[in-house]
Amino acid sequence: MKPLHKLLPLLIVGLFISCTPKEKTSSPTLNTDQLIEDLRFISSDETEGRRTGTEGNRKAREYLVQRFEEEGANPFQGSFTHEFDFLNRNEEALAGINVVGEIPGKTDSVIVITAHYDHLGIRDSLIYNGADDDASGTAALITYIDYFSHIKPNHTLVFAAFDAEEMGLQGARAFTEDSVFMERVVMNINLDMISNNDQNELYASGTFHHPEFKPVLEGIETGEVKLLFGHDRPEQGYDDWTNASDHAAFHAKGKKFIYFGVEDHEHYHQHTDEFATIPLEFYKKSTETILNAILAFDKM
Numbered sequence: 001m002k003p004l005h006k007l008l009p010l011l012i013v014g015l016f017i018s019c020t021p022k023e024k025t026s027s028p029t030l031n032t033d034q035l036i037e038d039l040r041f042i043s044s045d046e047t048e049g050r051r052t053g054t055e056g057n058r059k060a061r062e063y064l065v066q067r068f069e070e071e072g073a074n075p076f077q078g079s080f081t082h083e084f085d086f087l088n089r090n091e092e093a094l095a096g097i098n099v100v101g102e103i104p105g106k107t108d109s110v111i112v113i114t115a116h117y118d119h120l121g122i123r124d125s126l127i128y129n130g131a132d133d134d135a136s137g138t139a140a141l142i143t144y145i146d147y148f149s150h151i152k153p154n155h156t157l158v159f160a161a162f163d164a165e166e167m168g169l170q171g172a173r174a175f176t177e178d179s180v181f182m183e184r185v186v187m188n189i190n191l192d193m194i195s196n197n198d199q200n201e202l203y204a205s206g207t208f209h210h211p212e213f214k215p216v217l218e219g220i221e222t223g224e225v226k227l228l229f230g231h232d233r234p235e236q237g238y239d240d241w242t243n244a245s246d247h248a249a250f251h252a253k254g255k256k257f258i259y260f261g262v263e264d265h266e267h268y269h270q271h272t273d274e275f276a277t278i279p280l281e282f283y284k285k286s287t288e289t290i291l292n293a294i295l296a297f298d299k300m
């Protein structure tokens with residue numbers, strides 16, 4: 001054992017190193033335990049299927065506002081909540097509320113990362129929990145906010161949890177009407193159903209429209225996730241996902257997009273799309289794969 005007076009200078013140096021803020025010495029990791037807890041609450045019976053305009057939808061929204069703030073997002077344009085009016089498919093006037101936060105980057109140009117927090121509600125006394133569709137994408141937004149609050153991205157990252165997607169992409173359509181803001185948007189990364197696949201397969205759809213993104217996605221670390229391309233050609237009819245979720249609102253405004261999602265499965269739009277049927281290990285890996293894609297797009 002060395003005498004203490006020789007160790008003391010080393011101890012003092014060590015003390016200074018350990019006082020250095022964590023984000024400057026190591027890159028952050030995704031908190032996947034918290035990811036699962038967020039998925040569990042958002043898809044719980046307490047939020048009653050999160051149908052737009054309902055009490056359950058309000059509970060989910062309040063949870064999101066709290067979690068966006070806790071993980072370090074700034075309110076978007078002064079507020080985490082953005083109300084909009086729309087006509088549903090029966091021409092009834094309804095109101096929806098998007099939850100939006102941002103992490104400032106080194107530049108003003110924006111990548112918008114989106115998911116939808118609304119779902120189908122209660123039908124015939126059954127709660128449609130929408131765990132994969134789309135509590136999975138919504139909980140992922142929270143974990144990415146946590147991650148990027150510890151490193152400064154190049155682009156400003158705007159995180160939008162849209163309402164009323166199930167009523168015709170209404171929250172996304174309202175959000176993309178802000179033409180002054182949209183000038184700054186370089187791309188949309190949309191997450192809708194990213195957690196449920198028994199083959200470890202996840203699609204990155206949209207490279208048919210934006211082929212420059214394909215080599216970027218081919219270069220990322222995906223671990224055990226099989227990242228597939230496709231579902232983006234007009235001649236595929238129903239299997240073309242170009243207009244299937246909120247990225248369609250960005251596409252309609254001429255903005256680039258990549259949509260992450262799994263193939264339709266037996267629980268899609270069924271009351272069995274619930275926390276208990278989610279393969280949690282695949283969900284964690286899929287969320288990590290999409291993080292690697294975000295990091296790669298942020299470098300472009």
Ligand SMILES: [Zn+2]
Nearest residue numbers: 133134192193
């Ligand atoms: Zn969906």
